Amino acid sequence: MMYHTMIVDDEPLMRTYLTQSIPAFSTLFDVSAAAKDGLEAVELLKEIPVDVVITDIKMPEMDGLSLAKHIHENYPGITVIIISGFSDFEYAQKAIRYNVKDYLLKPLVDKTLIDLLDTLAARFERERGTARFRMTGTGAKRDPLRHRLLCAFLEEDTERAYHLYRELRKEGHSFMGPFACIAKFQCLYSASSSSLALHMLLDGACPQFGWIILCEKDGSVCLLADACSEMDLETELGRLYRTLLRESAKDLFVSIDCRCGKIVTDPFQLSASYNSLEETLPLPLAKAQGPFFHSHISQYRHALDRIEKYRDQLAYDLLGNAQEHWYADLKSLCLAFGVPLTGDRLWRCASYILAALPAGDAYTEEGRQRSLEDLAVQCKNAVRPFTPDEFAEALLAWLRLLFGQTALDGGLSPVILQAKEYIARNYQSNISLSDVAEHCSVSSSYLSDLFHKQLSISYLKYITALRMEQAAKLLKSHPDMRVFEVATQTGFLSDKHFISVFKKYYGVSPAMYQKSQASHRET
CATH class of the missing domain: 3.30.70.270 (Reverse transcriptase/Diguanylate cyclase domain)
Known part of the structure; x- marks a missing residue:
């Protein structure tokens, strides 16, 4: 079985590299077409059937994200691979909503391309196993x-x-x-x-x-x-x-x-x-x-947009193994529903999250089966709606089983994992090291030592970094939010202290950062 590939990139050298390298690296793939931008690719797709489109994210006329959207809507059977630079990767992650699950980061190296082709070939062979x-x-x-x-x-x-x-x-x-x-x-x-x-x-x-x-x-x-x-x-x-x-x-x-x-x-x-x-x-x-x-989609558009936004953010943090954000992402997701958090809805939410993850690559089939069996028991036994915290905790436990403890914790001790989860849930409050230690049933000195040994950072620097990241997200996504409101929502009792810490961390004041992000959106 030969899989046909289209290359879309405005850089001639990149087009030449991929066109020559792909058939050289794998006998299962050829390059059937090449385009200099998304508009040319759209026209070629009408004439040339392909299985894979590898596209740059930044191009004139029509960029890679718009092309991925067009392919998702018109050629759902085509697999899209996004090429992006490190600085564009967060933007490229928006392609998750168009079922894009694979990315190539510049500068490309031969091994990365070979690994991708091997992964695609294995996935395609699995999908060909039985008729739909x-x-x-x-x-x-x-x-x-x-x-x-x-x-x-x-x-x-x-x-x-x-x-x-x-x-x-x-x-x-x-x-x-x-x-x-x-x-x-x-x-x-x-x-x-x-x-x-x-x-x-x-x-x-x-x-x-x-x-x-x-x-x-x-x-x-x-x-x-x-x-x-x-x-x-x-x-x-x-x-x-x-x-x-x-x-x-x-x-x-x-x-x-x-x-x-x-x-x-x-x-x-x-x-x-x-x-x-x-x-x-x-x-x-x-x-x-x-x-x-x-x-019904148009009637529920506002809620669906929020749900999709938080699901995409969760998928981004899952694929990036940003474990400290998982609980907050799950909590935001379930709060966007606007309907009772029943056992049925817990199952549906897990299914919706799974749909955003690359099957067979991010988790094993054994992990998927085991985690869903465990979740099914919880869903069936639910005699009342979950609270948002209970709902998020149930999904977090399911994700642990899905990915497997080894893949999930990266070798971290259970105490550190428990501490990170507690901090992710409560960083908006003025929590201290002793509060976290008490929650984990250990002494403050022992927990402080674990932070240094396993995370190579102090507790204070860890929670400050988390609060700064969350503050930056709020300032970026809410251009009208006042600085003191951001301070309150990220665990600071004083807006003056917040401004001082933010400026030391990012090099600019919160107000200037918010203004620069607003200007960036307008351009």
Whole structure:
């Protein structure tokens, strides 16, 4: 299997290096096209099929982030790699929202490129292991042609879709009504037995509508739903969802999610409806009850933007192993929901976080399975909504299991890990070394010694650095926030003391820093 690559970079030397090096470093990759900017790449993508696009982040006309967005929306099967300099890396991380999970930092070295190609090849081989969709159940036996046609549409196999569509029309059958969408049903805390039971429930309920169902590899069930109007379609899907909830409560003892993609009028747009399901993933975190339609996104846009922002920040800190920020990131994320923090929502939040992480690279399959099994027990046993602190702590414990203790703690002692977590939760207060030591059940002198030995920094310098980083974030993201408010929110009792510490740390006053960040945004 040969994987085709496109290079997008405004520097001729970089284009030449990548074009020559990629096929030399791996027999599985070739370079099918090269472009000098994003606009040229957009035109080439219309003519040349590729599997991978490696793009610089900074280019004239259309930059790498805009190109990643275009590819995410129009060619979801293409893997995008971002090249950035160290100073641009934080900006490049915004591409996480466009499913970009791999980055190359300048200056490039051969080993980094070789490692990336090996990682991509292994990932692609895993993904090729089994087909995305499976036709099962009595519906597929009764109407195999329509099921095969739906598979072709969703897999964007245009040639096969045209052939099957003509065959269906010859037999005098229609494929779908005037309005249609792809709906995805999924068991929360899913086990294989629950997924099988869900499929059986849908297989029995859908014939009355004439709707087609397909199973996915992850155990979820995709449904082609259609009706004579958009209102009828949403009404019928809502009725089906409520029926499934009643039945699953009796038989499965788990909850079911139903997310619905964009409503379309052309069968060749069904893949777009399916791909738009990814945009509905955070909806169950902002909207209290399902089903969750793509059309609801505009109604909950403000909450969804905040949720996405905090999830992206968390993913950035997870991939960067910035453990001291994880608890604060999780707390900010759950406070953005605006709905009760139930066990179901805890599971959905973990799934949403997982969607932002590179599967197989950041964690092992064993770690994923073990951590989700542990989380499922917590979710099922929740008899009341979690407090924000409980919710964040449960997710933090899940992340520990997901990444594995060794990968997570970097060799740090449990006492230091506990101290860092406590500081991350309470740095806004005027906490002292003795407060942290008391929380960790050790003496102040012992904890102070651990900070020096394991972190090579004193407690005071550690908490000051954390407060300064958080203060800088507040000044950058809130141009109208007063300096004394920033001081209060970062654990300083006196704004004068805060100003003095900030100026010593960054070399400028908080007000000047805030002003410079505002000017930078305007330019």
